[in-house]
Amino acid sequence: MWPDNxxxxxxxxxxxxxxxxxxxxxxxxxxxxxxxxxxxxxxRRIEQIASGSLALNQGTIYPALLxxxxxxxxxxxxxxxxxxxxxxFYEITRAGKKQLAAETESWQRTVAIMTRMLEHE
Amino acid sequence: MRRRFSDADLDAEVRDHxxxxxxxxxxxxxxxxxxxxxxxxxFGGVDQMKEQYRDQRRFAWLDVVRQDVRxxxxxxxxxxxxxxxxxxxxxxxxxxxxxxxxxxxxxxLRPLPYPHAEDIRxxxxxxxxxxxxxxxxxxxxxxxxKDPSLPxxxxxxxxxxxxxxLRTDGPPLGILASGVDEGFFPLxxxxxxxxxxxxxxxxxxxxxxxxILSHRFWxxxxxxxxxxxxKTLTLSTGSMPIIGVASPDMDVPRGTxxxxxxxxxxxxxxxxxxxxxxxxxxxxxxxxxxxxSAVAAALGHDFPGPEGNRAFIxxxxxxxxxxxxxxxxIIVLSATALLLVLACVNVTNLLLARxxxxxxxxxxxxxxxxxxxxxxxxxxxxxxxLAAAGMTAGLALAYAGVRMLLSxxxxxxxxxxxxxxDASVLFFAVGMLAVCALGIGLAxxxxxxxAGVMERWLRESGRSVGGARSTHRAxxxxxxxxxxxxxxxxxxxxxxxxxxxxxxHDDPGFDSRGxxxxxxxxxxxxxRDAGVRDAWMRTLFTNIRGIHxxxxxxxxxxxxxxxxxxxxxxxxxxxxxxxxxxxARSSVVTRSFFSAMGMRVIRGRGFTDDDRATTAPVLxxxxxxxxxxxxxxxxxxxxxxxxFPKPNPANARRIVGVVNDVKYASLWSSPDPVxxxxxxxxxxxxxxNVVVSTxxxxxxxxxxxxxxxxxxxxxxxxxxxxPVTEVIAATLTRQKLGTTLMLLFGAIAxxxxxxGIYGMIAYASAERHGEVATRMALGATRGNIFWLLSRQGxxxxxxxxxxxxxxxxxxGRVASSWLYDVRPSDPLIxxxxxxxxxxxxxxxxxIPVGRAARIDPSRALRFE
Numbered sequence: 003m004w005p006d007n008x009x010x011x012x013x014x015x016x017x018x019x020x021x022x023x024x025x026x027x028x029x030x031x032x033x034x035x036x037x038x039x040x041x042x043x044x045x046r047r048i049e050q051i052a053s054g055s056l057a058l059n060q061g062t063i064y065p066a067l068l069x070x071x072x073x074x075x076x077x078x079x080x081x082x083x084x085x086x087x088x089x090x091f092y093e094i095t096r097a098g099k100k101q102l103a104a105e106t107e108s109w110q111r112t113v114a115i116m117t118r119m120l121e122h123e
Numbered sequence: 124m125r126r127r128f129s130d131a132d133l134d135a136e137v138r139d140h141x142x143x144x145x146x147x148x149x150x151x152x153x154x155x156x157x158x159x160x161x162x163x164x165x166f167g168g169v170d171q172m173k174e175q176y177r178d179q180r181r182f183a184w185l186d187v188v189r190q191d192v193r194x195x196x197x198x199x200x201x202x203x204x205x206x207x208x209x210x211x212x213x214x215x216x217x218x219x220x221x222x223x224x225x226x227x228x229x230x231x232l233r234p235l236p237y238p239h240a241e242d243i244r245x246x247x248x249x250x251x252x253x254x255x256x257x258x259x260x261x262x263x264x265x266x267x268x269k270d271p272s273l274p275x276x277x278x279x280x281x282x283x284x285x286x287x288x289l290r291t292d293g294p295p296l297g298i299l300a301s302g303v304d305e306g307f308f309p310l311x312x313x314x315x316x317x318x319x320x321x322x323x324x325x326x327x328x329x330x331x332x333x334x335i336l337s338h339r340f341w342x343x344x345x346x347x348x349x350x351x352x353x354k355t356l357t358l359s360t361g362s363m364p365i366i367g368v369a370s371p372d373m374d375v376p377r378g379t380x381x382x383x384x385x386x387x388x389x390x391x392x393x394x395x396x397x398x399x400x401x402x403x404x405x406x407x408x409x410x411x412x413x414x415x416s417a418v419a420a421a422l423g424h425d426f427p428g429p430e431g432n433r434a435f436i437x438x439x440x441x442x443x444x445x446x447x448x449x450x451x452x453i454i455v456l457s458a459t460a461l462l463l464v465l466a467c468v469n470v471t472n473l474l475l476a477r478x479x480x481x482x483x484x485x486x487x488x489x490x491x492x493x494x495x496x497x498x499x500x501x502x503x504x505x506x507x508x509l510a511a512a513g514m515t516a517g518l519a520l521a522y523a524g525v526r527m528l529l530s531x532x533x534x535x536x537x538x539x540x541x542x543x544x545d546a547s548v549l550f551f552a553v554g555m556l557a558v559c560a561l562g563i564g565l566a567x568x569x570x571x572x573x574a575g576v577m578e579r580w581l582r583e584s585g586r587s588v589g590g591a592r593s594t595h596r597a598x599x600x601x602x603x604x605x606x607x608x609x610x611x612x613x614x615x616x617x618x619x620x621x622x623x624x625x626x627x628h629d630d631p632g633f634d635s636r637g638x639x640x641x642x643x644x645x646x647x648x649x650x651r652d653a654g655v656r657d658a659w660m661r662t663l664f665t666n667i668r669g670i671h672x673x674x675x676x677x678x679x680x681x682x683x684x685x686x687x688x689x690x691x692x693x694x695x696x697x698x699x700x701x702x703x704x705x706x707a708r709s710s711v712v713t714r715s716f717f718s719a720m721g722m723r724v725i726r727g728r729g730f731t732d733d734d735r736a737t738t739a740p741v742l743x744x745x746x747x748x749x750x751x752x753x754x755x756x757x758x759x760x761x762x763x764x765x766x767f768p769k770p771n772p773a774n775a776r777r778i779v780g781v782v783n784d785v786k787y788a789s790l791w792s793s794p795d796p797v798x799x800x801x802x803x804x805x806x807x808x809x810x811x812n813v814v815v816s817t818x819x820x821x822x823x824x825x826x827x828x829x830x831x832x833x834x835x836x837x838x839x840x841x842x843x844x845x846p847v848t849e850v851i852a853a854t855l856t857r858q859k860l861g862t863t864l865m866l867l868f869g870a871i872a873x874x875x876x877x878x879g880i881y882g883m884i885a886y887a888s889a890e891r892h893g894e895v896a897t898r899m900a901l902g903a904t905r906g907n908i909f910w911l912l913s914r915q916g917x918x919x920x921x922x923x924x925x926x927x928x929x930x931x932x933x934x935g936r937v938a939s940s941w942l943y944d945v946r947p948s949d950p951l952i953x954x955x956x957x958x959x960x961x962x963x964x965x966x967x968x969x970i971p972v973g974r975a976a977r978i979d980p981s982r983a984l985r986f987e
Contacts, residue, residue: 042140059167060140064133065175072183074497083139090136 025058025066027109030094030102033076038091040083041067067092075101133176141166191504199508205477206509208878209470213513215871216466218520223459223864224551225525235441236372238312239404242276243440244411246398248419252432260398263426264435265304266389267418268398274406274414279306280396282385283376285644287359287841288344294834295359297644297841298340299378302385308335310401311375317341318352318367325384333366333384340380341368356381359646359839375399377444392429400437411437458612458868465608465875467558468601470513473882474506524867528860598886599919602879606923606964607930609876614931614956615938616869621952622943623862626855629944631683632785632794634721635847639815639822639829640682643842653806660713660811663836667815670828675816677719678802680711682812683787684854693798694770695752696762707748707796708787709765711805717743717782719816727759727780734801741801743780748796763798776800789854791943814847822846873963876923881967884916888975895975908976916968924957931956 032047033039039047044067045060052058070076075098083089094102144162145155153161163169199206237243246268247258260280268278281301288296305326314320316338324330334356336345345351356363363383376397402411415435422430485498650656660678667676681689691709698705716722717729725746734741742763749758764775784794815822815829826844833840888895895908903911935947945952 040139041136042143045140059172060144060165061137061167061169061172062175064136064172065179068176068179069183072179085143087139088135089139090132 025062026070027102027105029063029066029070030075030098030105033092033094034099034102038079038081038093040089040091042089044092070098073101074098130173130177133173137166137169137173187500188504191501192508194501195505195508199505202477205473205882206512208882209473209509210512210516212466212469212473212875212878213510214516214520215874216463217514217517218524219867219871220459220463221517221521221551222524222528223456225521226528235444236313237440239401240440242402242404242406243310244400244402244437245440245443246278246400246415247436247438248394248433249436250432251434258436259394260396261394261429262304262387262389262391262396263430264418264422265306265387265396265398267422268400268415269306270418273418274403274411275400276403277306277310277401279308279310279399280304280385280387281307281376281382281399282396283379286381287644287646287839289357289359289839295839295841296344297843298380299376300381300383301376301379303382304385304387304396307382307399310399311373312401313370313373315367316370317349318365320367321384326386328386330384330386332363334363335367335369335382336365337369337373337380337382338371344380360648375440392426394429399440408437458865461608462868462871462875463558465605465872468605469875469879469882470509472598472601472879474502474509477886528863598883599915602876602883602919603923603926605876605879606920606960607927609872610924610927610956610960611931611934612865612872613869613960614928614953615934616865617952617956618935618938618942618945618947618949619862619865621945621949623855623858625944626790626858629786629790631790631851632722632783633683635851637817637819637822638720638847639817639826639844640685640812640847640850641829641833641842641844642682642685642810642812643833643840644810646839657802659836663813663832664713666832666835667829670825670832672817672819672825673815673829674818675715675719676813677713677716677816678811678813679713679716680802680810680812681787682814682850683785684789684850685812691765691767692770693752694764694772694775696764696775697756705752707752707765707798709798709800711800711802713802716799716814719814720785721816722785723783725781725783727778729780729782730799730801735803738804740774740776740804741779742776743782743799744778745782745794745797745799746784747794748798749781751796765798776804790851873960876960877963877967880916880920880964881971883919884912884968885971887915888912888971892975892978896978899978905976909972912972912975913968916964916972920961920964920968924961927960928953928957 028048029044032044032051036047041063042060045058045063048063049056049058049060067076067078071078071092074095076092076094078090078092080088081091141159141162144165145158148158148161149155166172235243246260248260248264249258262280265278265280268275281303284300284302286298286300288298290296303321305321305323308320315335318335321333321335325333336351336356341347341351345354351365351368354365356365369382412435415437419430419434423433488498645656645659650659664676664678667673689709690706693705693707712730714730714732714734717724724743727743729743730741744758753761758778758781761778762775763778764770764772766774778798782799785797786792786794787797788795815825817825819825823846829844833842891912895912898911899905899908931953932947935942939947
């Protein structure tokens with residue numbers, strides 16, 4: 003059921019989910035750059051930035067959005083979208099920004115460490 | 124939240140998303156059908172996602188709880204001293220409460236096992252003219268109480284007899300038997316477990332005899348043999364066929380082994396029965412007592428002799444059984460509740476102090492966006508984790524506590540033989556836990572969640588000198604209360620312990636050391652003749668005196684702190700008709716009883732061998748008798764008549780001696796007026812309390828020899844030989860239990876006060892870390908710092924002690940009826956309590972202060 007014609011090297015779980023927390027971080031970052039957005043726009047933006055190297059089951063962002071909202075890191079509101087439909091728009095909160103800053107830092111640290119480890123001969 | 128994230132909303136979002144994806148694909152040139160398929164592929168499984176979404180919605184709180192619990196455990200683990208203090212405080216509070224509640228529940232709250240037990244009453248009679256009676260009822264009264272116009276459904280009586288069971292495989296056994304009338308068993312409403320109840324033919328004149336065994340007796344004596352019916356109960360006085368075994372719950376009168384049927388004459392005015400009534404449901408007490416006074420008045424009118432001036436006294440069955448234990452248990456229970464409140468106050472203090480110390484951490488969390496509600500919930504979770512740990516430890520403590528209380532003699536008290544943990548005790552503990560958790564959790568949580576506090580913390584954190592002032596004040600007030608309660612309880616404990624020691628070392632008027640006591644009941648059938656009984660007794664005494672170490676053996680019709688004595692009406696020779704119904708205790712004794720008991724003859728003489736049936740009958744009285752009835756006359760010149768229901772002039776006798784007072788009813792009762800008769804001049808005794816005096820330090824050594832002598836004389840007698848010291852100790856069981864409980868309370872209150880002071884000072888010292896360092900850097904000596912930091916603790920301790928002293932004195936006055944020979948203002952006890960509490964609080968103050976004063980100022984300042 004997982005489309006195998008795309009690159010899957012980023013994913014560890016066979017149930018085709020992005021590692022827990024990674025998607026949340028992506029969503030937070032997306033909303034930090036550009037708010038408010040609806041679910042579709044968030045998914046498209048993540049795919050655009052990954053420029054094809056990431057396979058996202060777009061539906062999985064909805065549980066992620068719910069999770070983030072439950073934690074108080076984003077809020078949502080119903081509004082009218084560009085095609086004149088009712089749509090839910092998501093926005094990052096102050097707590098979300100702090101969380102993003104903290105996670106960005108830790109992520110960068112991890113990446114730096116891993117890079118050094120792996121490049122070290 | 125549920126509404127905001129509804130399925131319909133999600134559906135709309137998903138539909139919109141899919142349509143946009145489809146349009147994207149169509150714009151890239153796919154057909155509508157292919158575009159829809161591609162959109163679904165990009166989106167992934169819709170149903171799967173919805174399932175995940177719903178799970179997330181439903182179980183989000185679980186995540187939060189797990190997160191909070193983990194957070195709480197981590198942060199508690201970081202301060203083990205605080206956690207230990209808080210958990211042990213809670214454990215003590217909950218443990219003591221549950222233990223005491225288990226005991227109180229068994230004695231007071233647990234309903235009696237009889238159907239509609241609230242309608243059952245015991246009934247007694249009393250004289251309205253001041254005469255004294257044992258309070259038993261007569262069959263004539265019973266038959267009047269059965270009048271169907273009264274609000275009484277059933278009435279029944281029992282008469283308690285000591286019988287001796289003859290066994291083929293062991294020594295004779297004294298058993299407690301109760302003769303009962305027809306109304307008795309139906310009144311309690313419990314079915315027999317084996318065999319049949321008494322049918323009405325058993326109560327007819329010359330009907331058959333039968334015995335119903337108690338369930339307990341059936342198990343212990345017959346090994347729960349199901350074939351017991353039809354067997355015969357062989358007693359020293361005759362035999363009865365066993366017709367049934369009672370319900371396991373049937374226990375009236377308490378401790379009965381065997382019930383047998385009484386064939387009563389309904390016209391008899393023999394007042395010898397315990398009466399029981401089952402009332403019509405919800406009969407008001409006042410209505411009942413009005414109707415009963417009418418019955419008593421009618422009886423007095425019809426039978427002025429035996430029934431004149433009598434009244435009925437009705438009491439609920441549970442009151443009769445529990446008796447004067449109730450006020451003690453209520454006092455104990457309120458003391459326990461007080462302790463639990465104290466424990467909660469303590470933990471609240473500890474948490475408050477801790478919250479203050481964590482102000483920076485919390486302020487940061489608030490600053491990064493954690494809502495006040497979230498922080499409050501997290502603190503509450505921390506409290507709940509603490510409370511749960513406290514409850515677990517507390518229940519273990521409660522279990523041990525109940526064991527301990529039982530081993531300290533509670534087992535001998537009514538209804539306590541079956542104390543156990545049951546559902547209600549557990550509910551009680553859980554209720555207490557909830558109270559604690561809320562009490563502990565809400566106070567700090569509310570403070571933290573309050574608007575403005577965050578900002579102040581942020582500003583103050585790190586550089587605070589005085590901390591939050593209101594927190595300090597609240598802490599101080601609570602610690603003052605704690606010290607006050609500790610002083611009150613410790614002083615109260617001192618008073619009770621002193622009172623108990625006074626009782627134990629009180630002079631009962633006789634010497635209990637080196638003496639043995641036992642009572643024998645000579646069966647009237649075989650010892651019908653007074654001469655035979657007399658000779659039997661004299662031979663027995665001669666043989667016992669022959670045992671090595673024994674100095675004397677004597678007997679009396681009643682024994683101090685043993686069986687209830689006999690009271691008779693008396694008439695002094697110089698009294699006129701105004702002296703009616705004057706009562707004194709009468710006791711029949713053998714010749715050497717006074718010396719065998721270690722009593723003193725103060726005037727005249729005791730009984731001698733010359734006081735025989737054929738010589739002039741004489742009396743010996745005690746000091747109280749002289750004080751109360753002789754109005755300054757020379758006792759040796761007085762004569763007195765006695766009898767019942769009125770003094771009989773035919774047996775008037777001369778007083779030949781005065782002996783010292785002996786406490787009969789209990790150690791704490793004042794001595795009664797008593798007159799003694801010589802057994803040779805009183806027709807002998809059926810029931811004999813034998814006292815054996817020895818020259819031994821441990822009279823237990825001669826018990827086997829004494830037993831053997833009695834058995835040689837009559838192998839069919841049942842009796843137990845005990846040291847007299849043990850007989851007295853047995854009367855102090857309740858005092859011992861009460862004293863033990865109070866000692867426990869005192870220790871717990873001390874520990875709580877110490878923890879409270881320790882927590883406050885440790886907190887205050889930590890708060891003033893920077894100030895201390897600055898002062899030291901500016902040249903303050905360690906002594907200055909020591910004084911600076913301990914001043915507050917000492918002030919609080921002294922204030923609390925002063926308040927506590929006042930409360931202790933007031934409480935002592937209220938409870939003075941519980942005290943024996945101790946004044947509530949006893950300076951030694953109050954001073955000791957004060958010294959003890961102040962000493963403990965001083966130590967609790969000095970430990971954290973000492974630690975704080977040892978800091979290195981340069982390091983501390985850098986840290987700041």
